[in-house]
Amino acid sequence: MNFQRFLLATFLVACPVLAVYTVKQTNWGPVLATPKSRQTGDLRAKVTIVEYSDFQCPSCATVDPTIHQYLEIYKGKIRLIYKYYPLVNIHKNAMASAHAAECAARQDHFWPYHDRLFQTQLSWANLQDPTTSFMAIAEEVKLDMPKFQTCYGDPARLKVIEQDAQEAQAHQITATPTFLIGDERLVGQVVVTDGARAIEKALRQ
Amino acid sequence: MRVRTDDLIILFSRLAIGGVLLYAGFMKAVGPSAEFAAAMETYKVFPPSLLTPLAIGVPYVEMWAGLFLLTGLYTRQAALFASLLFISFLTLISSAFLRGIDLTSCGCFGSEVLSPRYTLILDVSFLILALSTFKLATYSPPLSLDRAFPRI
Numbered sequence: 001m002n003f004q005r006f007l008l009a010t011f012l013v014a015c016p017v018l019a020v021y022t023v024k025q026t027n028w029g030p031v032l033a034t035p036k037s038r039q040t041g042d043l044r045a046k047v048t049i050v051e052y053s054d055f056q057c058p059s060c061a062t063v064d065p066t067i068h069q070y071l072e073i074y075k076g077k078i079r080l081i082y083k084y085y086p087l088v089n090i091h092k093n094a095m096a097s098a099h100a101a102e103c104a105a106r107q108d109h110f111w112p113y114h115d116r117l118f119q120t121q122l123s124w125a126n127l128q129d130p131t132t133s134f135m136a137i138a139e140e141v142k143l144d145m146p147k148f149q150t151c152y153g154d155p156a157r158l159k160v161i162e163q164d165a166q167e168a169q170a171h172q173i174t175a176t177p178t179f180l181i182g183d184e185r186l187v188g189q190v191v192v193t194d195g196a197r198a199i200e201k202a203l204r205q
Numbered sequence: 206m207r208v209r210t211d212d213l214i215i216l217f218s219r220l221a222i223g224g225v226l227l228y229a230g231f232m233k234a235v236g237p238s239a240e241f242a243a244a245m246e247t248y249k250v251f252p253p254s255l256l257t258p259l260a261i262g263v264p265y266v267e268m269w270a271g272l273f274l275l276t277g278l279y280t281r282q283a284a285l286f287a288s289l290l291f292i293s294f295l296t297l298i299s300s301a302f303l304r305g306i307d308l309t310s311c312g313c314f315g316s317e318v319l320s321p322r323y324t325l326i327l328d329v330s331f332l333i334l335a336l337s338t339f340k341l342a343t344y345s346p347p348l349s350l351d352r353a354f355p356r357i
Contacts, residue, residue, distance in 0.1 A: 187243035
């Protein structure tokens with residue numbers, strides 16, 4: 001009987017391992033096409049970095065300078081794609097900021113707008129209505145203001161953001177920023193310490 | 206045959222704790238381990254070098270504890286082990302609260318978001334159930350492998 005119990009215990013230990021091995025996904029599905037306005041770096045680069053990010057997320061703002069450094073260090077070797085993933089449950093202005101950024105993208109000024117949103121995050125993150133801040137940034141980065149205002153007032157523009165967010169959820173992404181670099185996934189501020197290693201690895205593959 | 210109250214308590218506890226541990230472990234194990242590592246990182250307790258091994262290992266530990274409880278093999282030992290797991294989870298979440306860390310999700314069920322406040326309540330409830338099972342299961346409980354394959 002003791003031997004049978006031992007066999008049963010071994011079986012129970014093996015069961016989850018086999019089940020997970022059978023079910024575990026390693027390929028999380030495609031990264032859907034993203035407009036060129038939300039891509040930077042060399043568009044024909046060997047390595048693509050996909051960033052799922054929220055403009056109101058403090059960690060996303062913290063890692064942003066590091067990403068700029070990577071784009072400089074690996075010039076011609078990497079391309080960065082920005083995907084909207086506003087965490088609306090915890091960041092009340094996340095969707096509005098993504099909406100504003102999308103309006104900037106439609107005028108091909110996504111990246112300067114993106115940078116200023118992160119740099120000024122603390123000033124608009126807790127505002128009841130951040131519209132004035134977003135308009136000020138739009139002026140600062142020299143957007144066509146009437147076009148920007150029309151776009152910002154049009155809820156149809158939110159569809160792109162929602163599509164990106166759905167893609168993130170399909171990839172089981174729960175936190176921002178999440179970076180897909182080659183076959184690696186870096187979540188949170190890990191990209192600061194591990195990003196270069198992941199890029200080097202992807203470049204070697 | 207008379208059904209003892211202890212039998213019912215043990216059976217209910219085994220199903221509840223075993224089911225939850227198995228589900229929580231499985232959801233994390235089949236999801237990207239980087240997500241769970243990031244969730245653990247928010248507690249600001251673990252050194253970075255431990256995050257990935259823990260993110261891979263903890264879900265299996267939960268599943269094993271859950272399976273042994275569900276099937277009722279080494280029931281008492283599994284209940285004791287589950288109690289230790291729940292005490293660890295409780296300590297982690299409480300310490301995060303005390304340090305003012307704003308946890309958006311406990312990270313307990315992989316990609317599913319569960320408020321840490323609910324997690325605290327659940328953890329306390331499961332800890333009570335696990336300790337009750339450990340205290341009461343001094344015999345081989347019904348509908349268990351311990352009863353079907355008793356120790357010699």
